[in-house]
Amino acid sequence: MIHDQAESLRKKIEISNNTKHAKTISFVSGKGGVGKSNIAVNFSLELCKQGHKVLLVDLDIGMGNVEILLGLQANKTIVDLLQDQLPIYDIMELGPHNLKFIAGGSGLSNIFSVDKRKMNYFFEEYNRVVQTFDYIIFDMGAGATQSSIDFVLASDECVVITTPEPTSITDAYSMIKYIIGFNKEMPIYVVLNRADNIKKGLMTVNRFQRLVEQFLSIDIKFLGILPEDRAVSSAVIKQAPFALENEKSAIARAIRQLADNYMNRQIVINVKESSTFVDRLKGLLNNKGR
Ligand SMILES: Nc1ncnc2c1ncn2[C@@H]1O[C@H](COP(=O)(O)OP(=O)(O)OP(=O)(O)O)[C@@H](O)[C@H]1O
Ligand SMILES: [Mg+2]
Numbered sequence: 001m002i003h004d005q006a007e008s009l010r011k012k013i014e015i016s017n018n019t020k021h022a023k024t025i026s027f028v029s030g031k032g033g034v035g036k037s038n039i040a041v042n043f044s045l046e047l048c049k050q051g052h053k054v055l056l057v058d059l060d061i062g063m064g065n066v067e068i069l070l071g072l073q074a075n076k077t078i079v080d081l082l083q084d085q086l087p088i089y090d091i092m093e094l095g096p097h098n099l100k101f102i103a104g105g106s107g108l109s110n111i112f113s114v115d116k117r118k119m120n121y122f123f124e125e126y127n128r129v130v131q132t133f134d135y136i137i138f139d140m141g142a143g144a145t146q147s148s149i150d151f152v153l154a155s156d157e158c159v160v161i162t163t164p165e166p167t168s169i170t171d172a173y174s175m176i177k178y179i180i181g182f183n184k185e186m187p188i189y190v191v192l193n194r195a196d197n198i199k200k201g202l203m204t205v206n207r208f209q210r211l212v213e214q215f216l217s218i219d220i221k222f223l224g225i226l227p228e229d230r231a232v233s234s235a236v237i238k239q240a241p242f243a244l245e246n247e248k249s250a251i252a253r254a255i256r257q258l259a260d261n262y263m264n265r266q267i268v269i270n271v272k273e274s275s276t277f278v279d280r281l282k283g284l285l286n287n288k289g290r
Pocket of ligand 1: 036141
């Protein structure tokens with residue numbers, strides 16, 4: 001069963017408590033194109049800027065775009081590791097601020113499948129590097145496949161990205177339901193991306209949190225809101241991450257705040273307009289921090 005496989009993989013990557021062990025975070029979504037890769041890349045860079053050792057793994061296998069977003073060309077990709085059993089150190093590339101990344105490979109469709117043998121090999125190699133990083137970030141493809149759920153379930157935490165659109169929210173809910181169907185203890189964070197109005201965004205997130213609590217009986221943690229910002233597509237076109245390209249842009253400031261929220265486990269939302277309602281909401285959300 002998928003769950004058993006993920007559980008055994010999880011055990012494999014568990015090592016003694018007194019050894020350094022990277023925290024692995026999966027960035028997932030239900031609906032595609034909601035900003036996972038952009039957020040994973042720029043969030044990873046923010047952690048690097050704070051001095052953390054980060055490995056970003058593009059697990060949108062065969063359809064990866066992390067290297068494009070970083071404006072770099074990878075010599076080898078995850079496909080080489082899985083297909084030809086290359087050592088993990090041979091496929092690791094160096095990005096800005098000492099970010100290490102593994103590209104997802106391109107030009108392959110769903111034909112490329114990750115079977116049990118390939119999955120085991122990946123985690124054996126993963127195990128070799130887990131002690132040398134503080135954070136390992138998995139940028140997942142949209143939705144869930146049999147193999148992608150194993151990567152997600154082997155992570156320590158999941159960040160679910162959604163936009164304010166009802167279709168995206170519904171799919172995020174389904175994704176969370178799917179994940180906790182395998183592991184109810186999985187810590188889940190939610191990020192609202194492409195919000196055109198922070199106040200409305202906060203209300204959307206709050207409603208979503210209540211819905212999940214009511215129907216799935218789990219406590220999800222809200223990590224932050226990222227605004228709709230043209231600086232994102234400009235950065236994508238320039239192939240330069242927005243966190244580095246234009247540090248003063250609204251999106252760069254917001255991703256910095258997101259990284260701080262994650263590190264401090266305390267949610268701060270910068271709402272320009274003063275509003276007691278929003279203040280109350282902020283207080284409410286602050287109490288949700290771990
Ligand atoms: N905050 C934002 N403001 C404006 N545009 C955005 C924002 N976030 C993402 N986008 C746009 O959405 C596009 C898709 O983003 P991205 O590739 O990161 O999504 P994804 O969830 O990784 O997609 P996939 O599911 O295909 O992997 C970007 O190229 C960009 O144009
Ligand atoms: Mg992506």
